[in-house]
Amino acid sequence: MINETVGIIGGTGWLGGSIAKAVLAKGLLSAANLVISNRSGNHPLAQQGACLVADNQDLVDRSDVVIIAVRPEHFASLNINATGKIVISLMAGIGAQTIAAQTSAAAVVRAMPNAAVEIGQSFTPWYCFAEVAATTKSLVQRLFECVGTAAEVQQEDFIDYLSALSGTGPAFPALLMTTLANQAMAAGIPCDIAQLAAKNVVVSSSQLLASHDAQHMIDALVAYRGVTAAALQAMIDGHFEEQVGRALQAGAAVARQGLQT
Ligand SMILES: NC(=O)c1ccc[n+]([C@@H]2O[C@H](COP(=O)([O-])OP(=O)(O)OC[C@H]3O[C@@H](n4cnc5c(N)ncnc54)[C@H](OP(=O)(O)O)[C@@H]3O)[C@@H](O)[C@H]2O)c1
Structure with missing residues (x-):
């Protein structure tokens, strides 16, 4: 105390x-x-x-x-x-x-x-x-x-840069979760199943990362050369990393220029 x-x-x-x-x-x-x-x-x-x-x-x-x-x-x-x-x-x-x-x-x-x-x-x-x-x-x-x-x-x-990263807390995962669910529904998966599946990926399965290195996890899953490898490769080919970089810079720019009105 x-x-x-x-x-x-x-x-x-x-x-x-x-x-x-x-x-x-x-x-x-x-x-x-x-x-x-x-x-x-x-x-x-x-x-x-x-x-x-x-x-x-x-x-x-x-x-x-x-x-x-x-x-x-x-x-x-x-x-x-x-x-x-x-x-x-x-x-x-x-x-x-x-x-x-x-x-x-x-x-x-x-x-x-x-x-x-x-x-x-x-x-x-x-x-x-x-x-x-x-x-x-x-x-x-x-x-x-x-x-x-x-x-x-x-x-x-x-601090300004991290405002856009960790300061956003659940925002990026929430976007990923809604996107996964929306895409599954668009592919014909029933709404309740789509939402359960997306929530499992973002909230539950990701708990493994608390005790496993993220890059090792990617390498281990991609090594099967199957479904996960194809899905992640499509994201990489779609410039996922660059998109995340732009998102962080956009948020940081707002933090740097100030929010006072
Ligand atoms: N929420 C986030 O995820 C997050 C993340 C990083 C940083 N931040 C920063 O944290 C700060 C607070 O965010 P928040 O989400 O906690 O906002 P919030 O829930 O709206 O809380 C702001 C509090 O300030 C009180 N307040 C407003 N004007 C006041 C005044 N003149 N005197 C005393 N109290 C006053 C409000 O109560 P009354 O209306 O009763 O006055 C309210 O309880 C923000 O500056 C934000 O940039 C937030």
């Missing part, structure tokens, strides 16, 4: 709420050391003892570490002074320099979790803007290990 008080602005949202629940469930923080804010009030987390406030400056004043978990378009209106505090931003597309200038924080960290924080399975790369104490880095790592795995990266641009 850590002694710092952590405030989460937007602490009842998808990411903020999941992180709030996880730090309590994993015992990283006591409820007395957790402050959350939103605009709409009333949230089950308040019944677990976390302090729910409406005034973001009040949250900042009570906290040692402030996590900003609002949508990027809401950042400009937060109007907080976090002098002397550590600010961790989860916002896509808002640079550390902007966050430092608008909050006056002593230290700014950008972190990019994904929606799997909800099930404790996110990967969260994080980046420290300027010099940050080793104790702060350790705290950041422990915070995000409450919702999965985490790693520090050394360039802020990596």
Whole structure:
């Protein structure tokens, strides 16, 4: 358990709420050391003892570490002074320099979790803007290990690129799953069977990759020189890798240019 008080602005949202629940469930923080804010009030987390406030400056004043978990378009209106505090931003597309200038924080960290924080399975790369104490880095790592795995990266641009990769969480698999099911239905497979088959591929069979190297898995299945080899070769011939590369660059470009409106 850590002694710092952590405030989460937007602490009842998808990411903020999941992180709030996880730090309590994993015992990283006591409820007395957790402050959350939103605009709409009333949230089950308040019944677990976390302090729910409406005034973001009040949250900042009570906290040692402030996590900003609002949508990027809401950042400009937060109007907080976090002098002397550590600010961790989860916002896509808002640079550390902007966050430092608008909050006056002593230290700014950008972190990019994904929606799997909800099930404790996110990967969260994080980046420290300027010099940050080793104790702060350790705290950041422990915070995000409450919702999965985490790693520090050394360039802020990596956060923008990874926003389009791991930050998208279930998005690529969801697209693959709907595409597989749609194609199977178009080929005449009944809808329920098509969806079961596609879900098995994306959600269940892929669990093997938790303990098997992906390239070895491809090599082993292609070695049969049969159905799988033909299917994967068609994807390779269709420039699958280049398409994925373009998708990642398109997302990263949006993250780099910023999402503030
Ligand atoms: N979701 C993802 O997969 C994902 C992945 C990577 C990064 N991110 C980043 O994470 C951030 C949060 O995303 P999310 O999906 O968790 O959004 P979300 O579910 O909409 O949560 C945002 C929260 O912020 C609160 N809020 C809005 N304005 C506020 C204000 N002025 N003061 C206090 N609270 C305020 C909202 O509650 P009220 O409406 O009650 O105020 C809401 O609970 C975004 O910046 C996004 O770029 C999200």
